[in-house]
Amino acid sequence: MNKNKTARKAGKNRSTTSRTGRRKPRRNRSKRVFNNRNLAILLLLSLVTSIVYVSWLDFRLLDRFSGRIWTLPARVYARPLEIFEGRQISTEQLLRELDNLNYSRTDQPPTQAGSYHHWNNHFEIRSRDFRFWDGDEKGRAFRLDINAGVVTGLYDLYTRKPLTLIRFDPAYITGIFPAHGEDRMLLKLKNVPQNFRTMLVMTEDRRFYEHFGIDIRAIARAMLANIRAGAAVQGGSTITQQLVKNLFLSPDRSLWRKINEALMALLLELQFDKDTILETYMNEIYLGQDRERAIHGFGLASDYYFGKPLQELDMDQMAMLVGMVKGASFYSPVNNPERAKQRRNLVLQTSAELGLISAAQSARLQQKPLQVISRRKRERYPAFIDLVKRQLKRDYDADDLKSEGLLIFTTLDPLVQHAAEEAVSTTVPGLSRYGNDLQAALLAVAPDSGEVLAAVGDSTPAFAGYDRVLDAHRQIGSLIKPVIYLGALKQPDRYTLATLLSDTRLRVMGADKKIWQPENYDRTFHGDVLLYRALEKSYNIPAARVGLDIGLAEIIATLRELGSDTTPPPYPSITLGAVDMSPFEVAGIYQSFAANGFHSPLRSVRAVLDRNGEPLRRYALDVNRQVDAGAIALVNHVLHRVTTEGTAARLADELDIDVAGKTGTSDDLRDSWFAGFSADTLAVVWLGYDDNRPSGLTGSSGAMRVWSKLFQTLPDRSWRQALPENVSLRWIDSQSGRLSRQGCENAVELPFIHGSEPDEYSDCNQTSPIDWLKHIFSG
Amino acid sequence: MIRTTSPLACTSFCVFMLAACSSLETPPEAGGQDTLAMATQTLRDSRVRANPAVEGLMQQADALIANDSLDQAEEKIERALRISPDYAPGWSRLSRIALSRNDPARAIQMAKRSNACAGDAVELKMLNWRFIRDARLSLNDVEGVEQADAEIRRLQ
Numbered sequence: 001m002n003k004n005k006t007a008r009k010a011g012k013n014r015s016t017t018s019r020t021g022r023r024k025p026r027r028n029r030s031k032r033v034f035n036n037r038n039l040a041i042l043l044l045l046s047l048v049t050s051i052v053y054v055s056w057l058d059f060r061l062l063d064r065f066s067g068r069i070w071t072l073p074a075r076v077y078a079r080p081l082e083i084f085e086g087r088q089i090s091t092e093q094l095l096r097e098l099d100n101l102n103y104s105r106t107d108q109p110p111t112q113a114g115s116y117h118h119w120n121n122h123f124e125i126r127s128r129d130f131r132f133w134d135g136d137e138k139g140r141a142f143r144l145d146i147n148a149g150v151v152t153g154l155y156d157l158y159t160r161k162p163l164t165l166i167r168f169d170p171a172y173i174t175g176i177f178p179a180h181g182e183d184r185m186l187l188k189l190k191n192v193p194q195n196f197r198t199m200l201v202m203t204e205d206r207r208f209y210e211h212f213g214i215d216i217r218a219i220a221r222a223m224l225a226n227i228r229a230g231a232a233v234q235g236g237s238t239i240t241q242q243l244v245k246n247l248f249l250s251p252d253r254s255l256w257r258k259i260n261e262a263l264m265a266l267l268l269e270l271q272f273d274k275d276t277i278l279e280t281y282m283n284e285i286y287l288g289q290d291r292e293r294a295i296h297g298f299g300l301a302s303d304y305y306f307g308k309p310l311q312e313l314d315m316d317q318m319a320m321l322v323g324m325v326k327g328a329s330f331y332s333p334v335n336n337p338e339r340a341k342q343r344r345n346l347v348l349q350t351s352a353e354l355g356l357i358s359a360a361q362s363a364r365l366q367q368k369p370l371q372v373i374s375r376r377k378r379e380r381y382p383a384f385i386d387l388v389k390r391q392l393k394r395d396y397d398a399d400d401l402k403s404e405g406l407l408i409f410t411t412l413d414p415l416v417q418h419a420a421e422e423a424v425s426t427t428v429p430g431l432s433r434y435g436n437d438l439q440a441a442l443l444a445v446a447p448d449s450g451e452v453l454a455a456v457g458d459s460t461p462a463f464a465g466y467d468r469v470l471d472a473h474r475q476i477g478s479l480i481k482p483v484i485y486l487g488a489l490k491q492p493d494r495y496t497l498a499t500l501l502s503d504t505r506l507r508v509m510g511a512d513k514k515i516w517q518p519e520n521y522d523r524t525f526h527g528d529v530l531l532y533r534a535l536e537k538s539y540n541i542p543a544a545r546v547g548l549d550i551g552l553a554e555i556i557a558t559l560r561e562l563g564s565d566t567t568p569p570p571y572p573s574i575t576l577g578a579v580d581m582s583p584f585e586v587a588g589i590y591q592s593f594a595a596n597g598f599h600s601p602l603r604s605v606r607a608v609l610d611r612n613g614e615p616l617r618r619y620a621l622d623v624n625r626q627v628d629a630g631a632i633a634l635v636n637h638v639l640h641r642v643t644t645e646g647t648a649a650r651l652a653d654e655l656d657i658d659v660a661g662k663t664g665t666s667d668d669l670r671d672s673w674f675a676g677f678s679a680d681t682l683a684v685v686w687l688g689y690d691d692n693r694p695s696g697l698t699g700s701s702g703a704m705r706v707w708s709k710l711f712q713t714l715p716d717r718s719w720r721q722a723l724p725e726n727v728s729l730r731w732i733d734s735q736s737g738r739l740s741r742q743g744c745e746n747a748v749e750l751p752f753i754h755g756s757e758p759d760e761y762s763d764c765n766q767t768s769p770i771d772w773l774k775h776i777f778s779g
Numbered sequence: 780m781i782r783t784t785s786p787l788a789c790t791s792f793c794v795f796m797l798a799a800c801s802s803l804e805t806p807p808e809a810g811g812q813d814t815l816a817m818a819t820q821t822l823r824d825s826r827v828r829a830n831p832a833v834e835g836l837m838q839q840a841d842a843l844i845a846n847d848s849l850d851q852a853e854e855k856i857e858r859a860l861r862i863s864p865d866y867a868p869g870w871s872r873l874s875r876i877a878l879s880r881n882d883p884a885r886a887i888q889m890a891k892r893s894n895a896c897a898g899d900a901v902e903l904k905m906l907n908w909r910f911i912r913d914a915r916l917s918l919n920d921v922e923g924v925e926q927a928d929a930e931i932r933r934l935q
Contacts, residue, residue, distance in 0.1 A: 084832035084862065134854040165832040448864035449857075598892055607854075618850060621857050621873070622885070623892050722895070 057260070058267050060248060065272065069247075069280065070184060070296075072405030072611055073177035076388060077170035078412040079451075079606070080132070083144060083151060084165045088715040090149045091121055093415050098125075100171045100414050102307030102373070109157065113139045114312045121146045124157055128309075130169035133409060133607035133615050137167050149715055171414055172303065173380050176389065176401045177293055185299035186405070186611070189279040193311055195356065196298070196318045197278070202354050203322050203347055205239040209274055213240045213265035240265040243281045287321065287328045295328075305333060307373045315357060316365040319347040333372045341370055382464030383441075383457030384412050387584075387604040390470065395617060396608075405611030411451035411604050416444050416681065416714065420454040421461040423709035428459045428687065431705060433696035437689060441468035441583045442706065444683040449621050450591055450600030453681065466690070473580040474671045474688060478538045478647075478699065479664035480577035482593060482635050484547045485535050487558035489631040491550075492756035497532035497634055498737035501542035508548065508572045516572045518544045521665070521698070530737050532750060535638045536646035538663060540576050547575025561626035562592040563599035577664060586675055587684040593639065593660075594677035596722055597632035598623040629724040630753040636660055637721060637751050643676065647700050651676075654708045658718040661707070663699025670694050672702030678716035683707055727751050733762035740764050833859045833866055840872060849876050865896035867903055874910045883914035890914075905934045 081097050083089070089097075095118065098105075103125070104115040110126040117124040123146070127139045142163055145153035155162045177183045189197075201208050207215050215238050222236035237245070244264040249257055268277060286294060287301035295304050301321050302310040313321075323343035324331045333340040345366040352362035388410055392401060400406070424440050432438040444454040457467035466472075488495040503526040508516045518540045520526070526539060534542035547555060552570055559566060568579040584602065592599040600623050607618045639660035643651040647663045661676020672687040672695055685703040688695050695702065723729070731747045733740040737758060740747040744764030836859040843852035853876055860869045870893035877886035890907035897903045912927035 082832070082858065082862065084830060086830050087862075134851045134858075164835045446861070446864075449861065451861075596895065598888075598895070615850075618854065620853060621860065623888050625888065625891055625895075629895070724895070 054263060054267070057264050058271070061264060061267055061271060064247060065276075065280075070182065070186075070283070071403035072186065073175040073181070073183050074401045074404070074406040074408050075175055075185070076173045076385065076408045076410060078173055078410060078414050080130070080137075080170040081168045082165060083154060083168070085151055085154050085162075087151045088149055088717070089146065089151060089415075090715060091146050093715070094123065094146065096418060097168070097171075097415060101168060104308070104312070110141065112312060114308055126157075127166065128169040131609075131613040132167075133609060133618060137169070139169075140166060142166055170409065173410070173412060174385060175293075176385070176408075181292070181402070182294045182296045183290075183300055184283055184295075184297040185303060186283055187279070187297060187299040187310065189275050189282070191311060192279075192282065192298075193313075193318070195315065196310060196313070196322070198356055199315075199318055199347065199351050200282070200322050200325070201239070201278070202356065203350060204242070204325055208239050208278070211238055211240075213267075213269035214238060214262050237261070238265065239281050240268055240277055243277060243284060244268060246284050246286070247280075285325055287324050288332060288334070289329070305372045314365075314368075315351075315361070316344065316348065316368045317371065319351065319365070320344040320370060323347045333370045337370055337372075344370070380462075381412060381417060381455070382462065383455040383467050383469045384410070384417065384452070384604065386457065386467045386470055387452055387455055391603060391605050391619075392608070406616070407609040407611070407613065408605060409607045409609070411446070411453065411606055413444075413453040417454035417456075419710055419713040420444055420456050420683075422713065423706050424456045424459060424461055427706045427709050431687065431697060431702055434693065435689070438695060439468060439472075439688060439690055440706065441472055441686045442683060442710070443469050443583050443587045444681055444710070445587050445591055445594075445602060446680070447591060447594035447677055447682045448598075448600070450588075450602045451606075452602055452604040455604075468686065469583050471582065472686065472688075472690075473582050474686060474692075475578055475666035476581050476586060476673060477577040477664040477666040477671060478540075478543075479586055479590075479662055479673050479675055480574070480579060481535055481538060481543045482639060482662055483558050483562065483589065484543055484550070484555060484575055485531065485638075486562075486627065486631055486635045487550045487554045488531075488546045489634050489753075490558070490628050492630070492753040495531060495546070496752055496756045496758070497530065497638065497750045498732045498752075498758055499531045500528045500737050501531055501534050501545060503527060503529050503534065503539050503541045506541050506544055508544075510572050511570055518573075518576055530732075530734060532638045532641065532748075533734065535635075536641045538642075538647045544572065544575045548572060558627070559589065561599075562589045563601065563624075564589050577666065583684045583686045586673070586686075587682065590662075590675040590677065590684060591682055592627065593632065593636060594682040595623070596636065596724075597627045597629050598625045599627075600624075630727045633721065633723055633727050634751050634753070639676075640719065640721065648674070648676070648704055650700065651704070651708055651711075655711055657711070657716055658720070659711065660719050661704075663704060665698045668694045669696055669698060672697035673699050674703035674707040676707060676711075678711060678714070678719050680716040681711070681714055683710055685710075721751075723751060726754050728754065730757050732758065733764065736762055738762040830863065833863045833869070836862075837868065837872070844872070844876065844879075849879060852876060867893045867897040867900060869893075870896070871903060871907055871910070874907065878910055878913060881917070883917045886914040887911050901934050905931055908934065 098116055102114070106115050106117050109117055109124050113126050113128045115126055122143065124141070124143050126141045129139045130137050140163070141157035143153070143155055143157050144151055154166065175183050205215070207218065215236065218238065219236035241261050244261050248264060249261055283297040283299065285298070286296055287298070288295040288304065290304065295301055298310055298321055301324070302308065302313055305321070306313060306317055320333060320340060323340065323346065326343065330336065331340045331343045348357070348362045348365050351357050352359045357365070388408065389401070392408070396406070420442050424442055428438055428440045429436070438459060440456065440459045442454070442456040443452065445452055455469050457469045458465060489497070503520070505525065506518055510516050520540050521538070525541070529539065529542060531542070552574070555574065556567060564585060566579065566581055566585060568574040571578065588602050591602065600621065603619050605619050608616045610616050639662055640658065642648050642663070643659050643661055648661055651659060651661070657678055659676050659678050661674060664673030664675070665671065670688055670692055673685065675684045677683070685707045687697055687702040687706070729749050729751050731740045731742050731744070732738070732750050733744065734746045734748045738760045739758050740762045741764055742749070744762070747764065836855045840852040840855040840859070843849070843855065853873065856869050856872050859866060863869070870889050874886045874889035874893060877889055890910040893907045894904050897907070908927050908930045912924055912931065915923035915927060
């Protein structure tokens with residue numbers, strides 16, 4: 001108890017003494033030990049935390065830089081223009097192609113890749129290097145002459161030696177990017193012009209090659225300037241800091257973010273050399289917005305604003321891009337051109353002050369306009385891109401297309417596409433009879449390869465909405481007739497072009513017990529008509545009779561042989577085209593006609609390369625002949641007659657070349673079709689309303705007008721009939737279908753598969769023995 | 780355009796052809812390797828001539844075929860055919876490549892396409908029929924081989 005009391009007292013005393021100060025040193029010492037220990041622990045903890053944190057930051061940096069820093073959208077290219085002596089191309093078309101490729105026109109022989117000099121019908125061109133599927137194509141300096149729409153001279157610009165073939169770089173069409181996302185074209189630093197590199201570094205971070213990630217002097221200078229101005233008017237961020245901020249951090253202006261930025265900048269500089277940092281910065285920087293697409297990096301910005309690679313930019317154009325780094329929206333040449341120009345001029349002025357260019361040069365460049373390309377050039381070919389996506393869908397995930405940076409080489413011919421767009425946009429408005437929402441689709445194909453040359457999916461070709469080339473499944477009307485007659489003519493013992501068909505009233509009961517009674521468009525009956533005439537004039541009743549005679553199975557089989565996988569419904573009305581098809585499907589069928597029976601599946605992509613230009617996949621030319629060559633030749637002969645004597649006879653007056661084709665009109669004039677071909681192009685045109693109301697247009701009064709307009713501008717060669725060995729021509733009396741003679745009344749020359757020729761003679765063919773002898777010896 | 784022939788001329792022609800056919804001998808040997816070996820030379824000698832651009836691409840293609848770079852050779856040939864779609868030796872080379880790749884169905888189609896535009900280039904047509912024969916042989920299409928042999932005989 002006493003002990004306790006004593007202890008309590010002692011405690012009390014300790015307390016008291018403490019207050020009096022007698023025991024204070026002892027307590028302070030103990031507290032200091034405690035504080036020192038805590039401090040040490042705290043310091044240790046802080047150190048560990050800092051190390052962990054810095055390691056984590058370092059890990060983030062390395063993780064990002066060791067893999068692919070960015071996902072890249074696929075880049076889609078048109079076909080490359082190939083030039084050789086004898087190629088058909090007009091001066092205007094070549095100029096359009098060069099404009100499409102954004103080649104610069106010069107007043108002197110071109111010294112820079114991607115430029116040309118043009119006078120009269122002569123061109124001096126310096127083409128660009130490009131990597132294709134089959135290897136690198138080196139740019140060349142060459143001269144070419146065009147006379148009357150044909151290349152008549154092609155030779156080296158300096159040695160004057162003749163050249164056999166020049167392949168241009170292909171025009172960039174578009175990228176396939178996510179709905180909301182970043183787009184960029186990766187640049188290699190070694191390909192960046194030294195002037196641009198210097199201008200950028202001088203403008204953004206003059207001591208880039210001297211500091212270690214952060215620039216104390218720049219920060220101090222910025223702070224001073226900001227204090228003086230009373231606001232944040234200057235930044236002291238280095239290129240490294242900006243890159244770190246863009247890649248890893250939020251755009252807020254907190255102290256914590258600044259600390260992180262500085263730390264990561266230091267780490268970045270420790271881990272990577274200056275060139276890697278600068279190259280990454282050049283590819284990362286945000287430089288504008290194209291609707292939902294963000295323009296990143298100088299590579300894409302150069303293409304987006306000027307339509308050409310960075311290497312080909314003039315100093316003023318480089319200055320504009322460098323100026324935009326400070327604020328892509330604020331200094332946008334599209335939305336704020338005046339401000340962008342002022343900023344550009346400031347960059348030029350600074351460049352002059354630092355000796356990169358002379359003062360005089362700067363003054364001259366400051367007078368130049370911004371020269372940003374029009375928006376029209378950037379909104380390209382939505383219907384064609386749809387085709388590309390559908391073809392690639394078989395082999396690539398949609399995500400891969402948007403992120404793997406694939407290089408896609410397509411079959412699009414910008415010259416044909418331009419002509420197709422012009423044909424649609426200038427013709428369709430004048431054809432609208434029941435409202436101005438008449439719609440159109442057009443597909444142009446190379447007959448011998450099935451390569452899609454052009455696609456228009458809307459009466460406003462640049463509108464990227466409902467794509468009627470692929471998705472508008474409409475009744476094809478009389479476009480089915482060549483298929484029906486082909487099915488019949490494959491049986492030469494039963495049908496020839498001279499077979500008499502009955503064009504009289506026809507009543508048929510369908511499988512659904514409904515009576516079907518077809519009529520001709522002119523509501524009259526024509527009695528007995530020869531098969532070729534029935535097709536030429538597109539009479540309905542003879543076609544129905546033939547279709548019913550050969551049967552649905554034969555029609556489907558013939559469609560298959562022509563490359564179609566459509567299965568029509570089992571109604572008699574399919575013989576008159578009551579079957580829904582898209583323009584794409586129709587083009588697939590008519591391609592087989594245009595290629596004399598050799599079907600090539602339609603394709604819009606030739607090859608795909610990976611982001612480094614290494615070949616991934618090629619879509620090879622394919623042909624497959626299932627259908628009889630002789631029967632195809634007979635039908636094609638009549639399809640040519642359609643354009644000279646039949647429902648499309650107007651074409652003979654409108655075109656300078658021979659063509660073959662067929663009109664198509666569905667019930668109540670809801671759909672207007674034309675499918676036809678020259679030696680070089682097959683095109684299918686559809687017109688109609690999306691809600692399927694009558695258009696008031698037949699095939700010839702609607703779609704054929706657009707088709708004709710297209711072929712008036714294409715530099716195509718005439719369609720020429722190639723008769724197979726088992727087919728030859730005979731003169732026939734067009735009334736009776738019997739053999740006749742050249743010069744006889746109603747005589748018409750028609751092809752026949754050997755052994756199927758008529759064996760009876762018309763009255764005119766019964767000639768005197770003298771005439772007979774004359775005929776023999778005249779050959 | 781094919782001119783109409785008189786009955787007398789027709790009769791004379793038939794008599795001549797019958798005489799010619801009677802002198803034909805057994806079908807030529809046409810093993811796969813032999814056919815491929817003779818292909819390039821025949822194609823070079825082919826009477827079908829094209830513009831220098833096409834010829835240049837064909838030379839490159841031949842060099843690539845010799846080097847067994849068939850994909851790239853095919854690409855060169857396709858470029859040539861875009862310039863000149865009816866250049867029969869081009870289609871014939873595609874048939875040859877398909878045979879080398881053991882793709883007989885494609886070889887047959889390409890050879891047929893070549894024949895369709897070969898005009899009167901008899902040697903080329905014979906070569907194509909040899910390709911078709913070899914392809915059919917690998918498909919065990921006995922009837923098809925016989926038909927190809929008959930065509931080769933006819934062309935000789």
